[in-house]
Amino acid sequence: MPPPRKRATVHDIAAAAGVSRGTVSRVLNGGYVSAEARAAIEAAITEVGYVPNTAARTLKMRRSQAVGFVALEPHSLFLDDPNIGAIMLGANAALSLADHQMVSLVVESARDTERVGRYLSGGFVDGAIVVSARTHDPIIKVISDLRLPAAFVGHPPDLDQRIPYVGIDNAGSARAVTERLLATGRRRVGMIAAALDRDSGIDRLAGFRAALGDAFDGDLVAEVPHYDYGSGIKGMRLLLDREPAIDGVFAASDAIAAGALETLREAGRSVPGDVGLVGFDDSTWAVRTQPPLSTVHQPAKQIGTVAAQLILRQLRGEQLDPGGQLLPTPIVWRDSA
């Protein structure tokens, strides 16, 4: 077991190779240097076991080559929404190609918010991707004030106009899938609406409402807090209670649909026989339920890729035109409706 030696620096290399620090830096970063000097330096590098100190480089260059991936309220996200994982992987792949390190930061408490704010401000990252921000999220202000290059996944209504975002057309997709459900001949169609403090939740409800037009009946909308399985169970109970003759349901997420399915099973209603059911996300839930769910596909990985590119373009100094980028969401029609 070798002694825990001090980390070697450029200085040490220079000493070992008998040259100046400037020359060492030149072989490290590319520049004019004689063949013999280069050879000596390269030998010295492995000899002293040099590993560059990125923190120092960051300080000097004002560039960390790192991009933050901020996951807000990941508790419910990780547990019930496989999308976040796919978004992360998409973003990482794109950043990796550009030789940037993605560092993902979890925000679960006020304490986290404050600390992550400091982290983002401290020069550790050149930009940030923010997932699932709510209205008035304090992180928005931090990024806004700092003018940190950023990209949002989804767009809270009070988002700074200058910050680009990427997402899907929640309202349009919700409307389309509801219309398709209606086209199967259902007469009493309800919705389990969730996360009404987020744009996604609000917009999916708006799309549902638009699809129904004059036939919209507020009593047939059950509001639940989260996009999760448990909420689906509760929401479906509410709906059955209010309208026993219900024959169609649009669930705001696949997890909710899965919960609803369970409640319907317990209540002795068959799907799609008695009740047609559609979900949203095309997550793993959709293919694991019996019957598999008709749903709206979210291109999660691509969302991550686009968010990363939005950051990289800003880092290159490009001036992006404001506004968002909406990705297509094909409807996947399976057996639940």
Add this chain to the structure above:
Amino acid sequence: MPPPRKRATVHDIAAAAGVSRGTVSRVLNGGYVSAEARAAIEAAITEVGYVPNTAARTLKMRRSQAVGFVALEPHSLFLDDPNIGAIMLGANAALSLADHQMVSLVVESARDTERVGRYLSGGFVDGAIVVSARTHDPIIKVISDLRLPAAFVGHPPDLDQRIPYVGIDNAGSARAVTERLLATGRRRVGMIAAALDRDSGIDRLAGFRAALGDAFDGDLVAEVPHYDYGSGIKGMRLLLDREPAIDGVFAASDAIAAGALETLREAGRSVPGDVGLVGFDDSTWAVRTQPPLSTVHQPAKQIGTVAAQLILRQLRGEQLDPGGQLLPTPIVWRDSA
């Protein structure tokens, strides 16, 4: 829209308050400073909109107050193993309490490995939690050579002895749950074994073997690559093929068990009537299948907490005794066996 002004530094505060940088640093970090100087400096801080540069502080202090969370092969993990999310949240919570920033790093490609290695070496983190390393994973060498304070979740056989780890007793748990399955009177019990390039996979198989003792029959072990649903489907087909009279199955994970359940359903076998089935993980899978799975509970969140504490103790300079810490894994007996 205020002009994009240069970031204010300690120097600017000092100028605005008419004091020296040293005094400013003292109010920032705590030290003797007169009431009036303090007031002037505090006013100046908000006036110039100071936000500390953590990169510079890191360089000076040789401490970043950040800990890396390295997720190896997160693709399969995120998609099929809810445990990783819970481990992350547990670790984050513990680090957050100690005012450390958890930065999680995704390793999916050789390129990622190399870049993450540099990142870990560069002084951006004071330590690292590594999840799901395989034998001979290059990241082990990086950490080992660097003497970076680390904690592993699980332990690859070639893990550096000085690196502490946290995990569960895979072999013991597998043995216990298999014995319990045998106690229900099953005669032909097989296993779907997965991830035999990892300690968890190897140990679960060893536990199964131990439970069967002399009755162990290698033909009744189907080997599949991953802990996922698809592997469960394939593995169960293999087993049914080799031994149509099979009446008990230990699946190496809940996701595998869910896949096996589907195959059994298609084959017209009832669970637990014809075949008793047990899983591993006590993940969300276990309560979503019909019937819900009997399985082994993994205290995922606590695993994350302990890993974080292992790091924090090293950062405090504590000398931990080598070896690992194994957390208890209660058996959760539901309806599938």
Add this chain to the structure above:
DNA sequence: TTGTATGCGTTATCAA
């Protein structure tokens, strides 16, 4: 082609 000197923004040491 190489060496020297300077600064990135902090904290810490030492006189005053």
Add this chain to the structure above:
DNA sequence: TTGATAACGCATACAA
């Protein structure tokens, strides 16, 4: 109690 000054490790303009 405060102010000057020196690092931390690296990159670079400039001089040689």
